[in-house]
Amino acid sequence: MSIESKLIKTTCPLCQYGCELSINEINRGGFIIRKIEYDHNTLVNQGRLCARGNLATRILEDNKRLTYPLLNNNPISWNDAITQISTSLNKFSADEIAITYDINNTLEELSLIFNFTQQLKTETVLRSYLEPEAFFNYTIDKVKYAELKDISSAKVFLIIGDIFSKSPVIAKPILDAKYADRNHRLYYIDSVKSKLAGFANKFIQVKPGTEPILLLALIGMMGKTAKEVLGDKNVSTIKKILPQLIAICGVNINDIEEIAHTFTTLSPGIVLASLDWAKTDDPFLFATLAQLLSIVSPGNKKFCGLSLTSLPLSKTSMGEVIEKIDQGKIKALINFGEIFPFYYPNIFDSLNKLKLFVTTTTYKYPLAIPNYTLPVPSLLEKSGTIYSLWDKSTLKPLAQPISGSKSIAEIIDLLKPNIPQSRPRLTIKTSVNLENLINKSISYAEHQMVSSKISEDELIVLGEESAFGYRGILDNDTKIKINPLTAQRLQIKLGNKVKLTVDNKSKEFIADITDDVPLNTVSIPVNTADNRALFPIKIDNFTKEIIIPLTKGKLTNL
């Protein structure tokens, strides 16, 4: 028996951090074993991987992968599927067709998708990646993005949101820089007391959903440089309402003053932000104010948003498209990607109204899928270029595409043959007007002052994502975190079975009583579609994007 081994080095595509991943493929007479190698000499991660990266081999060999096309959840041959889709596509005018793409496409595939839309003459082309972190694509002109070496040289860190759960590999350079000198500072602002709080010099636990307001208050406290960037009038308006802003967040003003003082005096520094599921009513403000804070702070301050999704933005946004589908103006939608619409089950009501809905996918999802579902290779099996947090990186296929799947290039070629290979321009980020932003954030804060109270029997439900729970492969997503005082009031004990009800949907969980979550708040993992289905979606008035607002629910003891 012949034994051949081959080392494949690629960039881990499972988040945007850009870790280098190497896999040793051992071929024992046709029987293939894959093992992850940890190469200490890599630049970004020195061989370190998070739980997600360690799952790469499991994802490749997962038996839940879809290997044949589906029509209304019944198997159909590739030929039939393609002919039926092409004939029905011809029935619609260009205005009635929408094309979407998500983060699981390489840049080469994205340009093919853009060419395909030009052939169809439709202008409705947009991203179907609805995670809150996509809001980091809205940028302010003067923002300076941090590079990896900036993290090692920083003296002060201001972290908003749990970045260690998002990309755990970032922990090493941050902690090394923090421990390098006794005077280095790490401040952490979040509504949930995650593990990161254990490493912070000061942890500020804000009321759920009030992070943008605290950021606005901090911007007002930055002094001279804030006035230079925003103008005297704006800064004095913020200063006037400062005590109210701090009061909404439910934090101690001395703590905030200490952070503002240290952050202005120490340099260089970094503002790191991460947006989680159902964290705030306005992820747009969260993402842009965090950037603004890095600009208005004196000294050399940079910004890093985890994970900057780097998907091309378009004129249309998902909110507008959903409205048009509901009105019957858009009748056909083709999605190129892996997770939409399975990760956003609440969007199904609108998608069911479509006459033709085609989506590509990699997994057999338990939810019923209307119309056509086409299996494609996963991002781990593709070659091409993707954007990572630090740079563009090259993907190499870790395995042969799963049998029965067709690549996005092949599908596009079958639907519209001979598309010219011109490269359309991809606009990655949209720039934001500063004046509008300040006005919007002040009115948001004023609105919150009036309507931030919740009724006695309702609880705020937060979502938490973790690398270990990725797609529910290792962890089964059944624990709910409850505040001890809330648990006492509802007579829930550790390990009890509880039912969480949001609107008319409910799911059973096992109670985990911890003071990580604030009073009258519960937190559930959102790695699987089941848990995500509990959170209702909303269309944001300002950006017209789909957002997952702060959610309220009820908890009953079983």
Place this chain on the structure above:
Amino acid sequence: MNDNPTRRIFLDLDYCIGCRSCEAACRSAFNEARIRYGNISATVDLPLACRHCEEPLCAAACPFEVLKVTEQGLVLQASFHCVGCKSCILACPFGVLDKNLFNHVSQKCNLCTDRAEGPRCVASCASGALKFLTEEEIKKTIIGQRFVSRSPFWRRL
């Protein structure tokens, strides 16, 4: 086989962020976690690695002599003879053996003897908290000299 058999897995509490990357790395190589991420109490959760004791109680408890101390001082398991009686799991005073059997065999850390560079959990550790050093080497580092953590808001111990 790694070059220095007296090296062991150590944990630097100042760096452990609880991402469970070590457990995922172990599961990716051996299907079941041999380094366990233990919820010791409501606020304490840490990765628990086998200490490869000088007088291992797991080996003493094993009725079929599956667990044995090698000449290099490692406690290794010949899983072929293991009947899954769980005696070793009950005997381990540190609770590092997972109570769940995989393929009816108890899961015992072998410090990745198949990998020249040392254990996979250490190589994979996202924050660099796990270290693979000898007792002399660890005494020279900051972990071996202190009993308290550097983090002011420390809450896991």
